[in-house]
Amino acid sequence: MLNLLETQEISSCGRRGAGVEEGTFLPTCAGCIARELKACPGFGVSGGRLRPLEETGGVKSAVQTFPARRQILHAREFDEVVPVICSGWAASSTVTQNGKRQVLAFLLGGDLASINYLFESCSGRTIEAITPVTCRKFLRSDLQAAALRVSLFFSLMGKALAAERQESDRLNLDLHRRPAEARVARLLLSLLSRLKRANKADGDTFEFPLRQQHLADALGLTAVHVCKVMSRLRAARIIAVARRHLTILDRNALEFMAER
Amino acid sequence: MLNLLETQEISSCGRRGAGVEEGTFLPTCAGCIARELKACPGFGVSGGRLRPLEETGGVKSAVQTFPARRQILHAREFDEVVPVICSGWAASSTVTQNGKRQVLAFLLGGDLASINYLFESCSGRTIEAITPVTCRKFLRSDLQAAALRVSLFFSLMGKALAAERQESDRLNLDLHRRPAEARVARLLLSLLSRLKRANKADGDTFEFPLRQQHLADALGLTAVHVCKVMSRLRAARIIAVARRHLTILDRNALEFMAER
DNA sequence: CGGATAGTTGAGTTATCTCAAATGCAGTGG
């Protein structure tokens, strides 16, 4: 049995203080569905420890941390748990018999891996940490109950579903209908805009922890080919990569490339 | 304003009779979500006309018919209407700026184009009739209300969402990760199994109204290449096509082909 | 420093595309 009630130390976030207080949130919590459903207790601490859940008004759950490369959802949890990424980068992917992998989405702070998890598990998908990840897991039944209490239930669900469907349609369109350069360009632009929204971009520069294999798996290419495309982009001074950070030098060129 | 209350003559289905009676359903209604939500009044007729909706216990809506190639959902309806295919073949697709089209799903009788429509419109997607189609359109708000009255709401939603997500993941995996033959094979097998479930297949033979362009748009190929693949399949006596009907002659071969 | 992982580069192969012309087929009007 999972111990979702367990509270854990967290060092980097949440201010110290005494007594019961409002939960504090990471910047990335802003658009998080768990927060909008009023289900997330946040990172409020009292005396350096997470406050007991009864006091937060949230749904029972605990923050967990995962090192890079670690699987975030284990087989036995699949049935009952809804995972939400609080910070770090993760990837949600499927695999074929022949061992080919398709990354369906890169997950950033505040992302629910898929709204489907609220209804039932996304069997066949696995979620893996790319960087170290902090993540909160809710019991599905609890989150469903919380969801139904929120008056905007249908509109919240609608927004979440629509956003996800749109992403998935976009992916379907991109794969095999656009040349490799366009796919790469689109992915980079989409990452930039998501990170900007979460205040995690410094101008046109952002953290970029993805391996070329990740890109390849997301874009339906081989790592070798991704390398060649990225090299061309660098040679053309459209992007620059240094110390796991990526800068978009010529956004117009990249946007032009993204079409067709 | 849409006149969803309008009742229309239907000739092919529904038994004639007097007075109020149970709505009759097409064979394809069996797994239809509108029926499971107890929202569909069915095809019951009284005196040759569809019964008034107040008597059916269903949600207001009317059966509409569309000739082949006609768009099923019009721009102004997008906001408020949930379409369900009752009979015939339709396609749900998106288009890029460059005019390329991706068919996301072929819709058969009993199919809701996407469960997303229950929450909000799938902007960017269009639904078109391939064969003549009969289709029922529900007001979103009515269907939402009906949904919440059903105790199995979450599990029904879950099933529908999961099925759709799985289809979409499969599509994502197939595009650009499998060779053309495998994609064609997978599509044919998937159609056969869906049609079998709806009792619309005669052994391994089924109606096959799709143009090669439809296949191409669904599989991320060109029509020319689809033609070549289909020719090879016919030459190898794996399938046979005649008068808009397709027979799978060697299912093992096709299933083998579908993997990799 | 050594070992592992990730990225780069080049040569040769192949699946799929583009273009273009020929054929077939169904419906229409004379």
Next chain:
DNA sequence: CCACTGCATTTGAGATAACTCAACTATCCG
């Protein structure tokens, strides 16, 4: 019944984007 029109399908030739394989280099981390 025929010629005519508009699609859909077929076929071939050549072009190309992306792949595979394999060796080499750079980077990271203990």
